[in-house]
Structures are given as structure tokens and as C-alpha cells.
Amino acid sequence: MAFSLLFPRLGAGTFTRSCADMICSTTAAGSHLTAIRAAPLTAALLSKRWNSSAQKKEITPAVEDLERLNKLRNIGISAHIDSGKTTVTERILYYTGRIKEIHEVRGKDNVGATMDWMDLEREKGITIQSAATYAQWGNTNLNIIDTPGHVDFTIEVERALRVLDGAVLVLCSVSGVQSQTITVDRQMRRYNVPRISFINKMDRAGANPTRIIDQIRNKLKIPAAALQVPIGAEDAFEGVVDILSKKAIYNRGTRGEDLVYEEIPAHLVETVNNAREELTAALAEVDDEIGELYIEEKQPTDQQLHNAVRRATIARKFTPVLMGSAIKDKGIQTLLNAVVSYLPNPTEIKNTMLDIDNNEKPVDVVPYSHEPFVGLAFKLEEGKYGQLTYIRVYQGRLEKGQFAHHVKSGKRVKVSRLVRMHSNSMEDVDSVGAGEICALFGIECASGDTFTDGTVNCSMSTMFVPDPVISLSLTPKDKNSPNFSKALSRFQREDPTFRVHVDAESKQTIISGMGELHLDIYVERMRREYNVDCITGKPQVAFRETATRKSQFAYTHKKQTGGAGQFGRVVGYIEPIDPEEHAELPHEFVNNVVGGNIPSQYMAACEKGYIDGLHEGFMVGHPIVGVRMVLEDGAAHSVDSSELAFRLATFHAFRESFKASSPRILEPVMTVEVSAPVEFQGTVLGSLNKRKGMIVDTETQEDYCVITSEVPLNNMFGYSTELRSATQGKGEFSMEYKRHSPVLPNIQEELIKDYQKKQAEKK
Template identity: 55%
Template structure:
């Protein structure tokens, strides 16, 4: 039996809005160089979305469709998440290809926030690697069901069985093979489908013809053993699930206990139920580069990953100042519910700012007005586009479950848009960890300051992990050079020291300026003393005056003067910290005293303490929390000791450990 894959896709049909059951929003995530972009390229080719395939770093220098940035094609890596859509067996599939480098983790985070399912790509040689662990944590955070695809079966040293055991041990997945390889490394010829007990061979120039055949005689015993293992793994979780939710459906667990053999449809239904609840991970095999195993993966996306209606999406409604309630969104594609969408990514395109959105509820049409719930700004929709990497296709309307883009919308990542502002709803934003590394950056030439400012403003808006500020401590401020023609000088990270007193120091300062007319008169008396060690990052101001020697309206001026002088210390010019300013007494003049006079008197008092006090420089200590697999504990402790770190505690759980150090 032969099946010509390319005939299954027609883009005339795509403009018809399929019902909810025929839509899949998926992401392709993995460790670097596991073959995500190559796999996406094959998917687009087999579904008829592109006419020819190009390798990520091929000899033709064209590069993969999904790597549209010049830097991506040059390096052969994915930097930004690229969105596309395609059609497979009358199902619309929206695909986001994400980066594997740890540097671009936020791109994966943004993609998973708006997806319903994911394909976790693993290398048959490398197996579960560091970034695989990060991606797995992100999928868990957003409760995204996934199927695993073990790629690169053609590589020397490929061992899918070892990768499966790592999936179970390192990622704690209840996983089992749905397929077995027919040969490995250079002798890979096809795969065996354990669910329907058939061998699949990929023929034609580009593997576009899938031929079904009998399972090879030499593999029949292993096929039955692995199928039985699959049934056991699924029945362990499907039994409980069925009793709770699916009273009428034939349960795989019951069939297994009664020693009946489940049918192909029973097994598929049970795998789907278990996968949707993240209780089971189906494992598929193939080699995208050699055009094997991609079409069955597409079938598995339809069979086992959820449609938008099978995922509960929530918005938050404010009911008090700090209280919110969760509201379940209506995923129906009938357009009756009011529109609600989330902006999950911003990009500067050829025609201005491009904003990627996911529609969670209702319908949005060209010409509609939408409101940003954060800023309350109204935006009229002049153009709606669907994306295919860097190319765009105009559409007149989008429905719940669609991923699309808008032009000229002023917003930030994580903003919620609605057509009815009275809804008072907003989506939870994307989880973004705080930055841990800061560096100074300067334009190499003063004439480039305009481009420098534009680039910084754009990156700050596009990338939630990029934070920019002018550092008063250090007086200073890759893609800038490439996209804005602005070469920059990247400085070494500088240490922000602090200055403090070692012992209390008294002050008594009179500020007097009387030369006819309204003058200035103020006197401040008190003590500047160090705070306890646990408060050495703080500044405190305490008014301990009794009586009316200093009228209360002048106290804010004294505090302002103290905090102004704390911006620059005596020894190195760094900020003061860990100090308590105790105002004990003073004097004022009925006419000449003012808030400004007391401000200046306080500045004079601090200068007095600079001269008379015992000052020292404080070096910052970073509190570090390191989480890693147990086998690396010794190496990490060694690295921390080498950096003069002091261990303050340890913790361990499920093959992982956490170190706390300073």
C-alpha cells in the first residue's frame, strides 16, 4: 500500500476556518543541534507548504525556511522562535520552531505559553542534555502535553533504547516506544509501528512515499514484547483516569487485567487520554535529515496532541485591590464570545513593529477596534496576517485557537488585548527570570548615539529578559552593529561597591547665609551610625527631635539632603549604605529658615562626617542557588570553592540537588 503524502495538502482549503477538533498549535523544542529546524523543514515539505527543502547549513547557502535572520543562516542555529502554519489530512497545524541555545531560553518560554502541545526532539546519540531539562521544566510549568521524537537514527552511535531510559530516569516521564527502528546508523531503512503492527518504509527521491509492509520476521518477537510494554505503561495511568472521568469508554487497564488484547483504536484512544493529562509520553523515532519517520510524527500530532478545545485556558479578573479570580475562557470558534488575545512576541519587521498574538476566545476581524488591558489604549486593526517564517499572508478574520500577527500595535510582551474593555480580563504573563549578568555598553562613535538609543529601546520592548538602565555608579551605559550599523564597545562587568561607617559619628552643623533680605539659616545635630550586618544594604532616617527647634515641615528637606549625599561616598565615589541618620536636635530662624536651608545644612553635616568618621568599602556578596543533576554535585562544589564561595546549605530530590552558597 502506498500513500503519496504531497497530495494531502492544499492551500486553497486553508482559508476555510476548520472546526476546533481540526486545529493543533504545537512547538518543536529541544537541546541545541537535535535537529528541530531540519525536522520543521521536512514537515513543511511533506505537507506541501514549501516546494523544496534546504539544509540548515547546506552547500547551497540558502538555509532553512524557518531561519530567516541573516545571523541564523550564517551560524546555522535558531535564535528567534519562528511561526508557520500548514495543513495535514484536513487539520490546520500552527508550528513554532524554537531555539535550543540556553541564551535564547525566553524564546522557548514565550512559545510554550501560547501552545497546546509540543514535540520534544531528542538526539539518538546525545539523548537527554542540559537544555532538554530546561525545556522539560518549561513544559511542566505551562502544563503542555508532549510527544517525544528521537531524531538522528542515522548517526554513528545512535541508541534510542538508552535515550528512552534517560527520558524515564532524568525527566521522570512515563514513556514507551510507539515505534521501533528497522536498522540503525547507516543501515536505517524504516520503522515498525507498534500500535498497528506494520513496517513503514519511506521511498521516492525525498522519502515522500510511505509504503506499508509486514513486520520483518527477525523483529516480530521484539515487536510483540515492546507492544506489551507499551500497553503496560499506558494501562498503569489510563485505569485511574478512566474510573474518574470516562465511565462509558473502554478502559485499557480493565482490558489488560482481563488479559484481553486491546484493539488498535482502543490503544490509540488510551494513549491520547493519557498524553493529554501528561501522564504518558509517546516516543517516536526517525531521521529528519534522511527523510524517515516524519509523516508518522505528523499523524501522531493529530492523534495524540490536544486541540485548543481540550485545553483549559484561564484569564484573571480583578475583584479587589490585590485579589483576582480565574475565569475559564470559551474556546469555541463560533465567534459568540468577545475576543481575547495575548501578545507573546514582538519583532521589528520591514513594515514596522510586528506583534505575534494567540487568540484565546472569540473572533477578530479586519477593521475591529481592540483595547490593551494594561494601557487602556484603543487600536484599530488595519491588517491581519498569518506567518510563514519571515513571509506573511493576509487574512480577513481569526478565530479562537489561531496564531496571527498585527502591525503597528504599541505594546509589550505579555500584554492582553480585548474588544470589550468592560470584561476587565487579562492573561497571566510569561515567566521571565531576573537577569544575573550585567555589562556596560557604549556606542563606539558618538555619532551612533541615535542608532544606539533606537536599538536599546527596541530590544527592551521585544525581549523581556533584556533590561537597560543608566548606571550612576559606573557612569556607563551584537545585533546592534548588524541591524543598526552601530558598532558598540562591550565593557567588562564592574563591581558596584558600597561605603559605610565602622563606628557612630556625631555631627553638629550650622548653615547660615544672611546678607540682607531673606537669608538662609538652619542647624542640624545628630548621629550617623552603622546599621546591623543584616541591614547593610539599607539607609534609614529617624527623626528623634523633641519640641519645636526644627519645625516638622522642614524634616523632609533634611531627609532629602541625607539621601542626596548618600549617592556618592568619600573613599571611592560609590553609594553609601548600611547607615542610620539620627536627627537629635537643631535650630531655626523665624524668617530665614526654609526646607532648602535645612537640605543644605544636612549636606554640610554629612561632609563633616566624611572628615571625622571611620569609613570602609563594602564588597557585594551574591547569594547563589544552583540546581543540577546529582552526578555533577562534586564538580559544582569544586567550582564554587575555586570562586571563594561559602556553602550555606544543600537540598536534594528525585536525582537532583540544590546548593545554596554565598
């Protein structure tokens, strides 16, 4: 029921009494307009008297905006590599009329999928950069971001999920929950993103959706239940039965564009009834209304189940599971209906920003266009017209020609061109409202920066950026080429996980990233996009150093050269932090000084001295982590003490006590998941053991096996070539950072000797 039909039925006094409790819903294309109660805009509106002038002047624009937002979904397509994300997105674009032809990821027509627009993506058959597009399904607008599955490009998933309201988690019907699936699940939880699970590749041999649903429950630890029952499986997969409507759904036509609804096949009636019972039981655990009916042994209606699935999904207590085969053009339209029906619109997601003028106090974002503009730049690209900045508009409206305030720099920038993206093509627009995703040209900023209209001084919380785990030395063949530094500068702005620094002693340029493939892609992009050929050095692993026992210090920094000298004394101890805390708390400084022995104005300098000491360890020259420094006492001089004196005193005190703390070298350990035919299982296990891998899990499915192990990154170089040759090209693996762990004593000795040898050669 549209708002234009609803409002005439309300009297002058009725509106203010009933608006907050009114829920409007439509069933067309599965769209559901949410309770006005949930909309923050109503507080201002309800204080107004309802009259014809107010209706025309104030209520109508707000209602139009609310109706627009209710018909908007911002979704991402995420999964483990090779689960079929890009193929699913290609079908979504086709069925929504966004594209006229379907092309495959590894197509024989040399065109490739729409969202994989980079030449490298089409050559390698993988997604490297997340790509944004928009489409319309029924009367609902969809902003879609297709993300990479490879762990080396995890930042693309991270920043996409940061700005999205919902997601589709794609799982392979055979492989199920894999290592990168768990990573994506963790990212969705980090940004509170509700998800629908879609079991893809139902046409594959060994397809088993029941086992995959169990994996979602047990491995991802989220309640899940199917909304569909498959009609056949593997090469006999024909369609699905919708559990709520109890209708069989088939895709007909040359590309499955026609949906045909029929009665449930007789042999599946009992299976469907059992699946409905399972769905009801799962919802009873997470939804109060269904829980009460379940206890009273009453059967919920289709609408009650439908509403419960939506509530539980948006509350992130449950994930509905759908199934299909994107490559065979089956199940995508029902997935789109589920996106509209069960994933939230921008008004149903709580976003907060930090009030800079009020000590960064969290403030709720009001997702309406009449509010002051607030937007987050979440992705940068270098286009032929300059830097292209992707922005999610969280609040207010962004218009072409207006000025935007860059919160970080304080500069005002003019929005000269505003576009909506469709992969690498774009459409100019005059304005975008709250909840939309757009792109700007010619704006200098970094990924994660906030823009406002200048009337509010707030910043959106930025995204999580993991630390690099591997480094390469990089030397251009043509040392006079200006494009070398230009390319590195651009890649750093685009990708926060890509780091560049110049080694102070060797003067070599060092690039760091999330894996071998990550760095290889950037080296190849430099050659193709900037015509810069580079020579790469041996990969360097990101080792860390840490303390293993408590160590006391009492250090006095004293220097007298005539006139005012330097004096600072610090007393305390350092101790290791529990390794479980390393990820969240890599180091900590504690001030336990009492009695003013160290004046409070020097305490910040003491902490800076401690931070200085963490940058480079003395064993292999890598950063120090997992150490807590506790300052207990000290002394100051009325004339000679200064910030510099206490900074140096703390620095040297930390270095001396660290050497006495039985330090250890830590190396990155990776979770390695290998998939290979069963006949090669012994060979794969042997190769992982040879690389000092610890086998965590082995799972055999039909004619192939999946082996999960934890292996030091330093032992994984060249593994892809070894695996291919050992499995006749049939094996594949994925690798993800797990943690830093101590190296073996003999390895530590070798690393220290190598480091000392290099240092001696430089002298």
C-alpha cells in the first residue's frame, strides 16, 4: 500500500497518534516498507500540526524520501575464491535488465564478465578489485558491489562491507564453508552486516546443500535454515521448491529468464514439510513471536514465518539459505526476491559517527536527505579524468556543483562531477540522496576520509586495515623513469594494505602486501599501466620480535656539555602481553608513577620514547610487539630535564630491558587449505609436513579431499608450483594469515646470524 493511498484515510488528529505505530507493507516484488516507528525523521515531523500547508510543505518531501529509502538495498556479493560470486552478479545484472548479454568469467568469447573489467582479471579468471554497479528489481533499487574472494585482496571486501547494509554470502555446494568464507564471515560481523546465504553450483557432482547448512551452523556459528528444497541435484538439478509458498519454481527460456510456478513434485512433499518444520524450529530459537507459537504447538502462517525471517536476518541472529546454479541460470531471481524481502534498507541499519567537537562522542547517523550531508570515501581509483572517489552518502544529499568539507584536512572542495558507477562505465547524475553510493572526480583524499557540508564536524569511523605479511625489494630497470614513484604513490592511495618504504641502509624500495599474488599483481600493473619494468628481490617475511619474561629497568640519561644539560631517570619494568591479545593490543604503556617524581608534562615524551624503541628490534631488525612497559618511578631536574631527555631515557631503558627479557622472534603462520583429488591426499599431507605444517583438519568428500593446516609463511614460497606438479594440476590451495608464533630455536639462530652478517657487510 503506497503512502499516497494511506495518508488520506487518516484524520487531522489521527496522524500524530497512529503514525508511530503504523506499519506499511507491500507484497509486490517482495518489497516491505518498514515501521515508521524506526525512522528517526518522525520526531521532528510529529511535533507539527497536521494541516494542508504542513502536508504540502514539510511532510511530502520527507515521506517521498522515506518511500525511496524503503525501496533501496545496498548489498555486496562475497565468498571464498571460485565460489561463483562474479557469475552470480552477472546473472543479477542480466535478469534486472542492466546488461543484454551474459559473459562468463573465463569466457571463450574474449569478453569476460561485466564486473571483471581489468585485463588482468579476465586473464587470470579472478576478481582483483571490487566493482560497483546498480540495478532495479521490481520497484526496488539495488546498489551492488562484487568483491574479490582471494585473501590477498581482502581489503576490497573490508571496505565494501564497511559501507553496505546487507550481503549475499555465496557458498559452493560441494566445498561449503572454506577458509576465506570464515574470513568474510568475520568481516561481516565486524561491521554488523546481515546476510543471506546462497548455495551455488548445485549442478556440480557431489552437491550436498544439507551438509553446507550444517557447516554454516557449526563453522560460522550462526543459526541457519533453508527457505528452499532443491528439485534434483548435480546434473539432474531442475529448480527449487519454496518452503513458504509451497510452490515448485523452475527457470525456463533460453537463459532462464522465465519463472514457472508449479505444484510440488509428489516425491518431495514430505521433504518440504520436514524442511518447513526445521525452519520453524530454527526461527523459534531466535524470534519471540515464532517461539511462543512453537511452545503452544501452533503452526505459524506463511506471513508470520516471512516476517520472522526478515526480523531475525536484520537482527543478525539468523541467515536464510537459498540455492541455485548461476552458471546454469537457475535460482537467481528467487535470490533477488529474497534480497528485497529480507535484507534491510538504509533506515533499518544503525550507523554512528564521531562528534569531533564533543570528544569524539558517538552520534547516530540520521539516514535522510533533509539532514546535513555526511559521506564516507571508501574506495579510490585512478581514472583517465583523475582520481575517482567512491562515496557512500550516509546522511543528507550530495549535489553537483555544491561544496563539500573534507573533515581531515579542513578544505572545501567543489563537486564538479557526480556519477553512478556500472563496473568501469559511469552515468552522470545531478544529485544523490542519503543511502546511495556514488563517485566523484578530482577530489584529493585517502580511503576512509569523511566529507560533510561544513555544518557538522563529525567523522565516520574508518575501516579495519590488516598489516602486511610479505615484502619485496623493487628496482626499476629504468631508474630515471618518473612513473615509478607515480605508480607507487597511486597504489598506496588506492590500497591501504599496500605499503612502500625505502630501506634506510640499503636504499632499496621495499613494497609490502598481503601475499605473493598481491604484490605480483601490482608489479604487473606497473608494467602495463605505467610502462615501468621492475626487478624484484627475494620475498621477505614480516617477522616480529617479542619479550618472553619480565625485565626490570632503572636508567638515567644524563648529558652535560656546558649550559643547560639533559637529565631524566626512569624506573620500572617490561613484561610480555598474552599472545592472545597481540592482534588487539600489540603494545601497551602504563603510567604507575606517584608523587610527581616524573612531572606529568614529560609523561607523553616517555611514551613516545617507548614507541620509538618498538620500531626496530635488535635481533633481526623487525618491529617489537606483545610488550607492556610499566613506569613506576623516576627523577627529574628542575633545569636540565626536558621532553627530549625523558624520551631518550625511556628509549634506552626499553632497549636494555628488552635484551634482558629472553626475546623471541615471531613469524607469521598461515592457515592453508588445500583441495585435491583423494588419490593425492598422501602426497599433499607429505608436502605440508615437509614445510613444517601442522594438520588441523582433513575432510573427504566424494572423490576429493580438503586438508586444512597451519604453516609458517616463510616455508610457503613456491608451494603453488609444487602442488600443481604433485597433483597433475588438479590441486588448489588458499592461504590466510592466522597469527604470529615463535620460530624454532635453530631457525632463530640462523635468522640472527643472517641479520648480523648483513649488518657487518653494510659497515
